[in-house]
Amino acid sequence: MLDFKILKCPSCGSSVVETENEELAECSHCGSKLLLKSKNNPTRVFPYSRLIVSLLVLILVGGVLGFYFIQQNKNDSPIVTRIKLPKIGVPNVNFNLPKINSKAITITKGDLTQKRTTETPKVSIVRQVQGKTIIGGLYWIVTIRNDSKQTVFRPGVIVSLFDESNKRIEEQKGWAKIIHLEPGMQTEVLVYVANPPKVNYKHEIKGMGSLSSYLKADQQNIEVVEFIVKPKNNSKINVEIIGDVKNTHDFQVDFIRVVAIAKDQQGNTIGLADSFVSNSSLNPNEQSGFKINAGTFVTKPPDSWSLLAFGKKHRDKL
Secondary structure (H helix, E strand, O other), X not given: OOOOOOOOOOOOOOXXXXXXXXXXXXXXXXXXEEEOOEOOEOOOOOHHXXXXXXXXXHHHHHHHHHHHHHHHHXXXXXOOOOOOOOOOOOOOOOOOOOOOOOHHHOOOHHHHHOXXXXXXXXXXXXXXXXXXXXXXXXXXXXXXXXXXXXXXXEEEEEEEEEOOOOOEEEEEEEEOOOOEEOOOOEEXXXXXXXXXXXXXXXXXXXXXXXXXHHHOOOEEEEEEEEEEEEEOOOOOOOEXXXXXXXXXXXXXXXXXXXXXXXXXXXXXXXXXXXXXXXXXEEOOOOEEEEEEEEOOOEOOOOOEEEEEEEEEEOOOOO
16 A cells, blocks of 8 residues: 655645655646655755764864873973982081281281371473384383372373364373382383374373372382393394393292383384393392393484393282
């Protein structure tokens, strides 16, 4: 027995319905189009249902991928071993400080009652000569004199350079090798400017120093026994000065320096050079040799050379 149903139009209720194909029919009374159900054409899923299904699928896929990466990173992570460090205590340290028995740092009552002078040191410029090195440097050899009534400590000069508009463009200081300059005494100072200005300039030189006794150094004169002057490469300016010094004091002298002063026919200073002796320290009556290479700071061929040497009195270790 065949199973069939009589189709009725949902619009007008007429049962006169003509089938156009397997999926579509038409009412002969009112002309309405009817959609037929079949096994090959299931009912359409509502659009929101598809969206929900898609979201569920994405969530499921994302959860699977996340779990996979977590497991992967977990497997690749390094093995960490925890080490329990022992407790470290602070050791007891005993400091063995040496005793200081130096008279050099002892403050006496005389130091406390000594009146500080308010006088300004007067260091005068006696003579000056200017020269250039072979590499383009600029230097001055300045003879200064202490015209103060007291000893001047660390005497020297200040060289200032000014351009055509009187603007200061360079400033350089230089100190004498003699640390303390007695009243009326003269000495020489070398001031060197490695990179002089390229523009036109004028210079100004002023003497400087201090009257404070706190800057006094224990500088001792050393005897220059003899020396000779040997020209280098047949030059009259570049020479080697070789000689001996002797410690005539009854105590050890350290850091002995020899200063060579070039003079012209009138006795004016035209060059300077210096060097330490070969032995860093000399006991009483001991001698040491020295050699000075001169010529870098000599303005012209000298007529004569004069030498002086000095060092510091040895002090016991603290």
